[in-house]
Amino acid sequence: MSGKGPQTTTTDFSRSRVIYATYVFATLDVAWMFLQMSVTPYLAKRLGFDTLWFGYLQTLVGVIQLLGGPIFGRFADIFGARTALTLSCVANTVFFALLVIADSPIMLFIQKLPAIFMHGLPGAQMVVADLTEPANRANALAKIGLCFGIGMITGSTLGGTITTHYGEKFASSVGVVGSLVNLLLVLNFIPKSTKLQAQQNSTEIKSTAGEKNAKSVFDLGEITRLMKYPNVARTFLVKSISGLPAGIFQVMFSIIAINVFELKSQQNGYLLAYFGILQMFIQGGVVGRLTSRYNEWTLLLFSIGLSSAVGLVQAFVQSVFQFCLISIPMMLSLIVFNVVTDSMLTKGVPPSDTGTMLGLCASEQSLLRTIGPTLGGFMYENYGFSSFGFVQFVINITVFTYLFLRGFKEEHKE
Template sequence: MHGLPGAQMVVTDLTEPDKRADALGKLGLCFGIGMVAGSTLGGTLSTRYGETFAACVAAGGSFISFLLVWTFIPKHTKIQAPQDNTDKKSNAKSVFDLGEITRLMKFPGVAKTFMVKIISGLPSGIFQVMFSVIAMNFFQLAPEQNGYLMAYFGIVSMVIQGGVIGRLTSKYSENSLLLLSIGMSSLVGLAQVFMANVFQFCFIVLPMMFSLSVFNVITDSMLTKTVPSSDTGTMLGLCASVQSLLRTIGPTIGGFLYHNYGVASFGFIQFVVNMVVFVFMLRNMVNSKDEHRE
């Protein structure tokens, strides 16, 4: 489960800040290829040779990954500064050190970006958690058809992360791209309100995956740039914890909304929440530009 955050930490340490968003996007492309290929291969092996054989192949693949990491990933990806015993003891922090989290939140811009990541990501996170229920009950998809739809998600995400995000980050600022992703997410929510079948949803997937991919990559990149290089791993760990938080509270909120208000409620909440965040961020950008001029 933590292979992706671990790889993000290594890539963050080994890339320059101005190229970080592009590198994180291409890393998402690599994991997307693995998800699509692994799902397809796993289904084929399970059907032809049984689940035990498929699990053994997966274990073998994990062992190969271990050897690749052992061989090619440097032992230290950060610049190592000499420390005495006192410093080492002071740096021995608990995994759930609230004081450490509070310290990171005090860096300029961290708390605001982190709150935007949680608030704006919550509606789409709820929809993703509930998608399997929506696919079966609302779209009436068979398991095989659902697999094809998930593969379509993966392919669209790979194209965006591998071929689009890098070009955008080279031309536009991260603040502008974050504002774009939030605004587009709001429009996606509005489209979901009027969505009636799976064919319409397939068209909505394109802007939806674009906004999600840009939003996740840009927020991760911005948060790692606002803290010292020694804290980038901790910050990426906190970013990963946001997804865990959404998966924890998402089923409860999503089940209540789906049972009482239907699928359209997910889109309506996403539209309202992201529109509020969009207006808030746009206002802050305008105010910061005015202050800079003065």
């Protein structure tokens, strides 16, 4: 790295070194998350949970992270990246330690409480965004998606294998050790603050540090203000409605894998690893080419239309092999949809508010995880596996038709 540009608070840390360390952190954080996902469904089943109660458990996690997510970004801005990621790592360690000793349904619910502070991946995104120039930021953030895929493969395979051969408690203990490794990584490689303009804005920051910062951590008015920009509310509504069926299916997938496809823990881990490989391939070799050739409006329509078609086919899937085939267009539609909507939303607000907008997008995902398990448990218990596909088809074809007709009308108005 050249020495050009303003001096930052990362005095003793090369910017590239911090970014690479953040990529390693993100990969490990995702790996431990998927290790936990490989353990929890089988532990829950052993403790007597049915599909509906497992849905309630997942809903609790969604509510907790929904409450903590919007605050975490502001916390990182005020107290610095190292403090925020340290808090996340400590919460992860407590989370896995409680999973080790969970021996009753109530303990499994209590074990989820530390999730309110577990926001390692959004924290990593903030570090990378702080340390990259706007022109290189999209490419740098896209690499976190690659880290997600690697972590997903590693965590799900490791979790499934360890759980099969050594049990849930040992797998959870591995999560404790892994979270402590992440903590050491943060303390040794992540600087206290990663704000590029820290010294330039130091005077402004000092003059507003007390009352304004304290208020802004819980300022819900910031969210309302962002929704007033042109097309932001509509795009966010489309993102929430169209993404709801996929969100429901994702949070219920572990139970579906056990009850519908009758997969063992290790087999479920291999299937999650397959999803990780698909994500890496699509995110690394497909999405970039699509975004360079087609505009965002076209890609938005494409992803929603493809999602509706996938939902219709998914309703008739009867085997793991068939599901693996349909997973290819399913992952493509999900990844393109998320990339395009996030891009449209961040472009719809001033550059100074893109971080808040991304935090709001993360909260939207938590909201899906909040209502998804309860809705998913109800759908599965009353209407079966096929209901997930039919609901996805109906919702997405409706959104597609609305956007297509609206775009057609606006085009002819011009």
